[in-house]
Structures are given as structure tokens and as C-alpha cells.
Amino acid sequence: MSHPVLVKDILKALDIITGGRVVKSYADITGGNHFVTIKTSHIPGKSVMELPGLIWGNPEREVRRLAVMMTMTENAIELAGATGIDALVVHHPIAEGANSGGVTLKNYLDLYNLVAFELHEAFHGLHPGIAWLHGSVAKQANIAFGGIPGKIVWYGEAMAEVPTLGAMIERIEKIMGTAIEENMLAEEKKHRCCGHLCETTVSARAKIFAGSPDSTLGRTITIFPHTGFGPEDLEKAYAEYPADTVVANISRPLPDSGLVEKARELGMNFVAGSSHAMEIFENGVPLAFALKYQLPDLEVLIFRERMVSIPIEMVGTEELRDYGSRMARGYLPRPKA
Template sequence: MTAGKTRTEVTDVLGALNRISKGRMVMDWNEVTSGKNPYVVMKTSNIPGKSVIEIPGLVFGDKHKPVSRIGVGMTLTESVIELASAMKLDLIIVHHPVADAASSGGVPFADYLPLYNLALIEMHEAFHGLHPGMTLLHGHNKLKTDIAFCGIPGNVLHKGIALPEVRTAGDILARIDRFMGRDIDLDILEAERAIRGEATLQEATLANPAKLLSGGADSPVKHVLHFFPHTGFSVEHMEIALRMYPETDTIIASISRVRENHPFVALAKERGLTFIVGNPHSVEIMENGLPLAYALELLLPEVEVFLLRERITAVPLKHIAHRQMVEYGRQMAETHLVSMPPKAVRTY
């Protein structure tokens, strides 16, 4: 809070985030169009109308709005907005870029967020590379980080060396399970399955566990390359990285996943390297969201900070156990969505 002010405002939160991000935040809207802020970037798959510009700063709301309760989340969804409303939050800060309608239940921010008096800030690329937590959780100290490998914004590559207590690939897998509290989440899932009567229910943080795709649990680990496939990291990039760091013995791909037959894995096997897929994207709220939330608490002790963690589950339709809603869903589908023609009446 600025000296002499009696309340915390959105602008104070922006100032705290600018300190946390080492000056990467958009503090003046002119930065969005001037090209002077390298963390304002376009993300596109070249699908007409589906691109988005990342703006690490205040996306919606008044910068002088009072703030006493902040929610820190990973991705803005209507569920996050509704939770923020129920908790009477003043401001949502999300890691990933937001987009009108796509991030707000199909409607514009201007029609939705004012209902709950919510302001909205995003960060994403402006937060990448600021702390070593992602690599420490995966068992190595990062020695070098490139957040735009081969000139691609967000294409992050870490070069690391194994922690003293991490000697094998099995040590990395055990470390990830322990830090992420998988045993707790497994207990929660088993309890929910029993309560709902849905034995096949799956949950996002558990469905994609860390796995060893090349090498063995006893494969020695020392020199690590750690990247994130969804950022545009390619096989060519992996080959370049291995030429840069020929001492590499272990490769970790995390946040996003690759499967056993991916060319990354084939290349690792060809080179005799250990290949591990680490934490999935569904737990980045803990990897990146939690450090950000605690940093805000340290800088803005007068503000209450909440971690907004979504939990996504899946179950086959045939196993949904709540009969009343099953009948509702079927009735709506059969009567209104799939007009069933009347049965033919046989005439003689």
C-alpha cells in the first residue's frame, strides 16, 4: 500500500506484481500497442477469431477499486468467477491469458464481472522463470533458464543438475508424489467414489501421474534438461538442446504430456537417455499459483489471499449414480434434443 493511503487498491496490487515479476507487468495501457513490453504477446493457432493477446496486467476493472480479498488462480472459468462471487472477492489474478466469453461462460466480461464487482489481472509469460520451484519439485537445481528457446516466447527450457538426494529416476518419481500429496488426493477420490457410488470416477490431478518412459527406476540422474511440450518445443529443439548440453543424461517433460510412442521418447531411447514425464498441467496451481499467492501475502499483508483450485472429474454416463439427474438428462435429450419420431402404427 502506498504511503499515506488508508486502503489497498488494484493499483497497489499491480505494483506488488510488478515487483514480483521484476518489472514485467503492463502498468500503462500504451504498452499493449507500443510493442515495448516483450511480455505482451499474441498466441494463435491461426484459427480465425481464436487468437488472444496476453496482457500481463489489469484486464478488467478500475485500478482505484478497493481490494481486501484476492483470489489467485491458474485459468479463469465461469466456475472460478462463481466461486469468487460466493467468497466476495474483490480481485481475481490468474496465470493464464484470458479472453472474452471463452473465459467467462460464453458472455463478455463487461456483462458478467460487474455483477460481482470483480476486477481481473492476468500474468502468464511475465511470471515464467521467476522462481526455481518447478525444477526443485522435479529433483534438480536449474543452472540456466531460457524462457524463449529458439526465439519462441514461452518456449521454456531449463538446464539443471540433480539435487544431492536425487540419485536415480525413481528418486524423482517418489519426490514428485511426496511433494504433490498424491496420497491425499487418492484418499479424496476413493471417498468420492464411495459416496457417489461411481467406482470409475477419475480426477484430473491423478489421471496423469509422473511416469518413466525411457530408462529404469534405477537409472542414474545428474544432468537434466527440463522442458514443456505444449509451448511449441519440438524434436528439433530437443536435438539442439542436446548439442548444447551433451552431458545430459535425463530429460523431463512436464506440465503437458507426451505418450510412450512420441518422437521425444524415441529420440531419448536412441540416445540412451532417461525420459520422465513429470507433473501435469492440472497441478500448476500448486507449482506456480502457490508461490505467487504467498508472495502477494508478504507484500500486501493487509489483504487476504485465497488459492482458487479447480478440481475436474470424469465419469462414463452409464456409471452416473444420481438417478434423478440421470432421468432429467435423458428426458431433456430424448424429448427436446433428439426428436424421436412416433412409433409407426400398423394398419390392416
């Protein structure tokens, strides 16, 4: 016999999954929980506070269908509203406007009677999956390298069945279904009669920046360059754990960057692994399964967004392009000389 699942049950499950990292009281927000952090580039008005746990919704409300996603967007909110989703568990921190179509969260989420949770830094380091997906047995994780929350580094060693960089690339592409993404993109190009479409998982696929397919994977340092991890950080990490290969995951530097040059200087291989578009598989799927195991009566879905670029001359239908041209010419004129 199934039992109703309440919002507070999901919050408790998230707390169990993270080992007690979610916000449970006001004291957690005012210094009692070090996973409550401010993310800022010091651009005026653009900082955001991470609040692991319940962001919006009544703790006593029943939840039947829940979606796990990486980043809340208006597309996700609209899909939730159209498909009977009750609650959203979002990995990345949620901010007014930025994650709710430019309007307040309250108005947009209440429109579709949605509950929202977030779980970012509080989820990091809980499982060794990212290293595992990239062919390494994780030995140690540092989720605040150099004392900076979110600057994550994994130290590991190659699995026996993944001895080389080429084997690692093959492993990533097989598990992540790169061939499926290529086929989908090929079909979309055909149906849109446009050969110039680009899609993230295909364009930002795993690549070797330093080394060759036959190079030994060996000891690995897995980094995340978008966290601010730079050449000096790599030098420090290498001093702590002399490794053979650097694996940049979720984001990657440009091939001629100082980070790649530092790896070469240290005699290391450098591989760009899965892109951020794949994190819904790397972190979202384990979290979704964990919630399902905690709350078996809850229906859990994965929300995955797909990003495609299209030349303006080929976007949409002829009628849509005519509409865009009419609006631009009639109402958005160029400045007069």
C-alpha cells in the first residue's frame, strides 16, 4: 500500500542523502551551516546565496511527481506545469528572475503550484561517480581546494580496464550515449534542412588536449576549471599528488590555455572529459535514484535540457523569420548616422 509523500519527507530524505547538510533552521542560514554560501563575482546585485534544502513550498503539502534537474529555467517550469509535476529538485542555486523567466519565483512557481528544492555544494563529494565515469577509482576528494567552497578536486587511479586515454574516451562516449546524441543531431539537421546546427554534447565531447590515445591514464587529478581552478592550483595539486593525467570535467579550458600548458610542463596528460551538459547524468541521475530508494512511492523523473545553435537565416519557419525581420525593421530601427 502506497503512502502519501509530503514535502517535509523529501526534505528529510535529502538530509539523509547528504549526511545532514540541508538547512533545517534559521540558525543554519546565519552561520550554522557552512554549505550555505554566497557566490559572487562582485558584480553589483548579482550575488546569490546557496540554501541547500527547501526553497519554496508548504512542508505539509503532498507530492506525487518530482523532477530532478541541473538548472531551473522557464522551460523546466513550463514542462513541470504541463506534465503534472509537483516538486523540482534543482542542483544549481536558485535565484530570483534568473531562474524563473525574469519574474519573481513566488509568482511563477505558485502559478503551477510547484515546490522547489536546491542541492548544490551540499551534494558535491558524496559519491565517486564522476571519477568512476572517467575510468578512475577515486582515492580522495577535496570539495574546498585552497579553502574555497566549490573548488573541487578528485584524486584517483586508473581502473585496470581503462589503461589509456583512448580507453577513457571510449568509456565516456559509451556510457554517456554520444552516438545517440550524434544521431539525434543528424536527424534534426535533416528535418530542419540545415547542416549548420551545433549541440553541446556533440560539440563539447571528450577530447585529449595533451597526450595521445595510447598514453597511460595512470594516476589522475580530476578538476573543474569553471570553479576558478588555474595553473597555480594544478601545480599545488600535483605537489600533493603526483599524477599522470589531468581530467577536466563539466567544463574545460581552451586547448592553448595556461592550464593545459602547465600540465605539459609537469609532464602530464590533459583530457577534457564530459561537459556541463552531461552533469544531469553524472550528478542528477544518482540523486534521482537516491530519492527513489528513500521514497519508493514517489514518482521521480529527470528533466534534461538540450542546447542547439541555429544560424539566424535558418531558424524556424519562413513565416517566423519574416516575423522577426518585420519586428526588427519596423520597431527596432538602427541608430541614424
